[in-house]
Amino acid sequence: xDFFNIPTPCYVLEQELLERNARILDSIQKxxxxxxxxxxxxxAFWQSFDTLKSLxxxxxxxxxxxxxGFEEFGGRESQKEICxxxxxxxxxxxxxxxxxxxxxxxxxxxxxxxxxxxxxxxNEQLSLLGLAPIQIGLRIxxxxxxxxxxxxxxxxxxxxxxxxxxxxxxxxxxxxLDGVSGLHFHTHCExxxxxxxxxxxxxxxxxDSVLSKMKWVNFGGGxxxxxxxxxxxxxNSIILDFKARYEGIEVFLEPGEAVxxxxxxxxxxxxxxxxxxGKIAILDASATAHMPDCLEMPYRPNIKKISRQNDEINIxxxxxxxxxxxxxxxxxxxxxxxxxxxxxxxxxxxxTGDRILFEDMIHYTIVKNTTFxxxxxxxxxxxxxxxxxxxxxxxxxxxxxxxx
Ligand SMILES: Cc1ncc(COP(=O)(O)O)c(C=O)c1O
Numbered sequence: 511x512d513f514f515n516i517p518t519p520c521y522v523l524e525q526e527l528l529e530r531n532a533r534i535l536d537s538i539q540k541x542x543x544x545x546x547x548x549x550x551x552x553x554a555f556w557q558s559f560d561t562l563k564s565l566x567x568x569x570x571x572x573x574x575x576x577x578x579g580f581e582e583f584g585g586r587e588s589q590k591e592i593c594x595x596x597x598x599x600x601x602x603x604x605x606x607x608x609x610x611x612x613x614x615x616x617x618x619x620x621x622x623x624x625x626x627x628x629x630x631x632x633n634e635q636l637s638l639l640g641l642a643p644i645q646i647g648l649r650i651x652x653x654x655x656x657x658x659x660x661x662x663x664x665x666x667x668x669x670x671x672x673x674x675x676x677x678x679x680x681x682x683x684x685x686x687l688d689g690v691s692g693l694h695f696h697t698h699c700e701x702x703x704x705x706x707x708x709x710x711x712x713x714x715x716x717x718d719s720v721l722s723k724m725k726w727v728n729f730g731g732g733x734x735x736x737x738x739x740x741x742x743x744x745x746n747s748i749i750l751d752f753k754a755r756y757e758g759i760e761v762f763l764e765p766g767e768a769v770x771x772x773x774x775x776x777x778x779x780x781x782x783x784x785x786x787x788g789k790i791a792i793l794d795a796s797a798t799a800h801m802p803d804c805l806e807m808p809y810r811p812n813i814k815k816i817s818r819q820n821d822e823i824n825i826x827x828x829x830x831x832x833x834x835x836x837x838x839x840x841x842x843x844x845x846x847x848x849x850x851x852x853x854x855x856x857x858x859x860x861x862t863g864d865r866i867l868f869e870d871m872i873h874y875t876i877v878k879n880t881t882f883x884x885x886x887x888x889x890x891x892x893x894x895x896x897x898x899x900x901x902x903x904x905x906x907x908x909x910x911x912x913x914x
Contacts, residue, residue: 511893511896511898512823512898513777513816513823513865513867514816514818514823514865515898516777516891516898516900517889517900517903518777518778518779518794518795518865518888519776519777519778519779519793519794519795519800519886519888519889520776520777520888520889520890520891520900521774521775521776521871521872521875521876521888521889521890521891522774522775522776522777522891522892522893522898523555523558523773523774523872523890523891523892523893524773524774524775524892524893525558525561525892525893525894525895526894526895527772527773527774528558528561528562528770528773528774529561530736530773531736531768531769531770531771531773532561532562532564532565532769534735534736534742535562535564535565535735535736535765535768535769536564536565537742538735538742538745538746538749538763539564539565539566541746542745542746542749542750542753542761543749543750543753543761544729544749544761544762544763545566545567545591545760545761545762545763546565546566546762546763546764546765547565547566547567547568547569547591547593547762547763547764548562548565548567548568548569548579548583548764548765548766548769549568549569549731549764549765549766549769550568550569550570550571550575550578550579550766550877551570551571551575551766551877552731552765552766552767552769552770552873552874552877553766553767553769553770553872553873553877554575554578554876554877555770555872555876555890556578556582556583557890557892557901557902558892559582559583562583562769563583566590566591566762567579567583567584567585567590567591567592567593567612568583568590568591568592568593569592569593569594569595569728569731569762569764570592570593570594570595570611571594571595571596572594572596572599572603573603573606573607573610575594576592576594576606576607576610576611577606577610579592579610580592580610585610585612586612586641586642591612591613591762592610592611592612592613593611593612593613593615593728593762593764594607594611594613594614594615595615595617595647595649595694595696596617597617597670597671598617598618598621599614599616599621599625604625604628604629605628608628608629608632608644611644612642612644612645613644613645613646613647613692613726613728614629614644614645614646614647615646615647615648615649615692615694615728616646616647616648616649617648617649617670617671617672617673618673618681619648619673619677619680619681619684619685622646622648622685622690623685626646626688626689629644629646629689630689632644645691645692645725645726646689646690646691646692647690647691647692647693647694647726647728648673648678648690648692648693648694649671649672649673649693649694649695649696650672650673650674650675650678650693650694650695650713650716650717651664651665651669651671651672651673651674651675651695651697652665652672652675652695652697652709652712652713652715652716652717653665653674653675653712653716654697654708654709654712655697655698655709656698656701656705656708656709657697657698657699657701657732659807661806662699663697663699664696664697665697671696672695672696675716675717678716678717678720682720687720687723690724691724691725691726692724692725692726692727692728693717693720693721693724693727693728694727694728694730695709695713695728695729695730696728696730696731696732696764697709697730697732698730698731698732698733699732700732700734700737700767701732701733701734702734702737702739702740702741702744703733703740703741703742703744703745703748704741704744706729706733706745706748707744707748710748710752714755721756721759722756724756724759725758725759725760726759726760726761726762727752727756727759727760727761727762728761728762728763728764729761729762729763729764730763730764731763731764731765731766731767731768732765732767733745733763733765733768734767734768734771735763735765735768736768736769736771736772737768737771749761766873766874767873767874769873770872770873770874771870771873772869772870773872774870774871774872774893775867775868775869775870775871775872776795776800776801776867776868776871776875776888777865777866777867777868778793778794778795778865778866778868779793779794779863779864779865779866780792780793780860780861780862780863780864780865780866781793781794781843781862782862783838783860783861783862788837788838788839789836789837789838789839789860790838790839790840790841791838791839791840791841791860791866792841792842792843793840793841793842793843793851793866794843795842795866795868795888796842796843796844796849796882796883796885797841797842797848797849797850797851798842798844798846798848798849798880798882799842799844799879799880799881799882799883799885800842800875800879800888801851801868801871801875802874802875802878803874803875803878804851804852805848810851810852811851811852811868811869811870811871812828812868812869812870813828813840813854813866813867813868813869814826814827814828814866814867814869815827815828815854815856815858815860815864815865815866815867816864816865816866816867817858817860817861817864817865818863818864824858825867826856826857826858828854828855828856829854829855829856829857830854830855831852831853831854831855832853832855833855834855834856834857835855835856835857836855836856836857836858836859836860837853837854837855838853838854838855838856838860839852839853839854840852840853840854840866842885843883843885844882844883844885845883846882851868876888876890881908881909881912881913884909886904886905886909887904887908887909888904889901889902889903889904890902
């Protein structure tokens with residue numbers, strides 16, 4: 511693989527690794543009977559959707575993601591689900607979703623009441639055509655989540671995400687549950703199945719009587735299913751037990767990160783190296799524009815240094831913070847003082863023109879990219895059988911069109 515023939519910055523999806531993730535996720539469907547949907551908010555690399563076709567559909571945060579799922583993965587006509595949850599829908603969004611969504615999940619009784627009639631009217635038309643109706647769901651907040659940091663925890667005090675048990679009770683007493691066929695909770699982030707087991711105890715404690723009337727439940731995302739040490743056996747048995755308890759209920763999982771987990775990298779180039787109490791390498795990839803979770807989570811990505819001498823390519827692992835002889839801080843090309851990816855060290859000197867490979871950069875990166883400072887968006891490519899194929903390059907117009 512000649513890393514110097516790839517234009518930088520570039521996200522490179524590794525086909526064989528995505529195939530592995532697809533196989534694992536499909537095995538959950540087969541072994542537990544749950545339907546697995548791709549959360550487009552985390553993974554929207556649609557040129558790779560053929561690889562994921564065994565999954566049951568997509569899950570969207572609004573009309574754009576729903577439309578992408580419909581156009582590139584398929585909808586009702588191809589027996590694929592398009593599930594949508596938004597903290598609050600505008601009228602025109604609902605109007606557009608009626609043509610696309612198979613499930614619309616509301617975050618409040620007020621929104622459900624506001625749009626229920628539109629959905630029911632649409633369902634009458636669908637029924638005349640012999641098509642399945644749009645399912646209405648409500649997102650619940652079981653008041654239990656093990657997620658840290660708080661920015662990713664939907665059960666923090668005053669969270670706006672999901673209806674609390676107390677509000678649910680009030681809503682049911684005032685409006686009833688006419689037309690509601692499912693519940694949804696999303697309370698996980700990068701978690702193993704034991705966290706789901708503990709969470710379900712809270713879901714059942716607060717919503718048992720409602721669950722027994724529902725046709726489906728969506729367990730949300732945040733299940734780190736494709737991570738090497740994830741307990742898949744426990745996940746399958748949790749789902750099977752749940753389905754046995756609430757006879758006939760259908761279970762959905764909607765992972766984003768687990769779809770794109772460890773299946774590609776971001777390749778960057780060292781543009782300059784400056785000095786200020788140590789060496790600081792400035793790259794053509796940015797933490798804030800291209801790897802925002804490095805700053806939000808925060809976390810330090812694993813990297814490899816790739817250098818070329820004559821025709822020989824050397825790939826070196828990072829030795830850790832201040833461990834190796836040559837130590838560097840890596841930063842982006844933006845004006846943000848905190849556009850810093852982390853501190854790294856190597857056995858050999860880093861030079862201008864070297865490449866840095868950031869591992870595991872396919873989920874929650876491309877979908878979150880910005881053109882802050884007018885920094886070019888990274889290209890998109892795919893690697894299959896060791897061969898690189900460029901899929902898309904962005905240009906000045908992608909920046910200009912977003913700004914006026
Ligand atoms: C409602 C909902 N579903 C699914 C997901 C996907 O979660 P993950 O990518 O962690 O699996 C998220 C992520 O924020 C979410 O908010």
